[in-house]
Amino acid sequence: MTTASTDLIHNDTIDTLLNRRSIRAFKPEPIDERTVATLETVAQHAASSQFLNDWSAIRITDPALKQKMAEYGHQPYIATAPLLYVFVLDEHPNAAIAKAKGIDTDSDEFTLKTSYRFAQAQNDAVLALHAMETAAFSLGLGCVILGSLLNDVDGLIDSLNLPEYTYPVLGLAIGKPDQEPALKPRMPRSMQFFENAYPSDDEATLEPLAEFDEAVHEYYDLRHADRPVDAFSDQIAKNATADMAGHAMAKPVAAQGFRLDR
Ligand SMILES: Cc1cc2nc3c(=O)[nH]c(=O)nc-3n(C[C@H](O)[C@H](O)[C@H](O)COP(=O)(O)O)c2cc1C
Incomplete structure (x- = not known):
């Protein structure tokens, strides 16, 4: 994609x-x-x-x-x-x-x-x-x-x-x-570029997510060479509840x- x-x-x-x-x-x-x-x-x-x-x-x-x-x-x-x-x-x-x-x-x-x-x-x-x-x-x-x-x-x-x-x-x-x-993988363009208005169908917009998750998971991060990178969805879930008080x-x-x- x-x-x-x-x-x-x-x-x-x-x-x-x-x-x-x-x-x-x-x-x-x-x-x-x-x-x-x-x-x-x-x-x-x-x-x-x-x-x-x-x-x-x-x-x-x-x-x-x-x-x-x-x-x-x-x-x-x-x-x-x-x-x-x-x-x-x-x-x-x-x-x-x-x-x-x-x-x-x-x-x-x-x-x-x-x-x-x-x-x-x-x-x-x-x-x-x-x-x-x-x-x-x-x-x-x-x-x-x-x-x-x-x-x-x-x-x-x-x-x-x-x-x-x-x-x-x-x-x-x-x-x-x-x-x-x-190079770190990038999202399918369709997830970030929309035409004329924000799409109303979240499910359709997120349809390529599984493929992107896989590509991110396969990425080799030199900072953590001992383990695979979390899938994008998992990274977002972690960030969504990170302690931001500081x-x-x-x-x-x-x-x-x-x-x-x-
Ligand atoms: C606003 C912003 C803040 C960032 N802060 C850090 C940081 O503090 N430490 C770090 O190692 N990378 C930081 N990054 C780099 C991002 O982690 C990196 O751009 C992203 O993972 C994509 O990887 P790439 O730049 O290799 O394509 C930051 C990037 C942006 C845009």
Whole structure:
């Protein structure tokens, strides 16, 4: 059911995207300055909603801080990433600009702290991160996106000294790959692309699930080489009841000055 890549149009960009996979082991070689400048400039060229430019990224170069990131993420390899970023949704400079223009940022007049702006800034940060990830892959580097840094969001905010109207979104670890994981299977397209409206027949939409479950179960995950990967349905069932108490966002988001009730 998955479209064979031979059915598709190919060029360098498309092939980079079709071959992307998460890399979680890096050679201990530094990334040169020109590459860093290229990746950061590419990220800046991503689209930004209403041109708010409401994201930033912190490059973590201090080994002790990298180690801390690995502890937050419960993933030791994070400390070994030659290039490590934390992308941040960031209305802080825009708030300063607004203030300089005479806007009272503590008042309800100031709306860059509202829920829609928070989501917009998060989208923009993710788009920038993804542009950087794609560029890195196209240069033969490997990457992994790191949601795990948010396991300890208070610690992360504190460690990075994140000010008012900022919030960490995701990490991105980059380096020369020191592993060659298989491509992870993707869902049949019909389960994710619909026409004109959301399908009303769940049973029909989920019809190819058994086949996908099997493909995922056969996937060989280098992280758990001793056992087969759970079928997709089993992964979802586990995730559907995972304890998310430590990930509740209302309090830390409010502490950063955002008003998600507005
Ligand atoms: C938002 C987001 C957060 C992620 N966080 C982590 C993470 O903390 N640790 C990790 O090892 N992989 C992380 N990943 C990678 C996913 O596990 C991976 O993309 C997915 O299993 C598909 O595998 P692939 O990237 O090899 O195709 C994350 C991916 C995304 C999109």
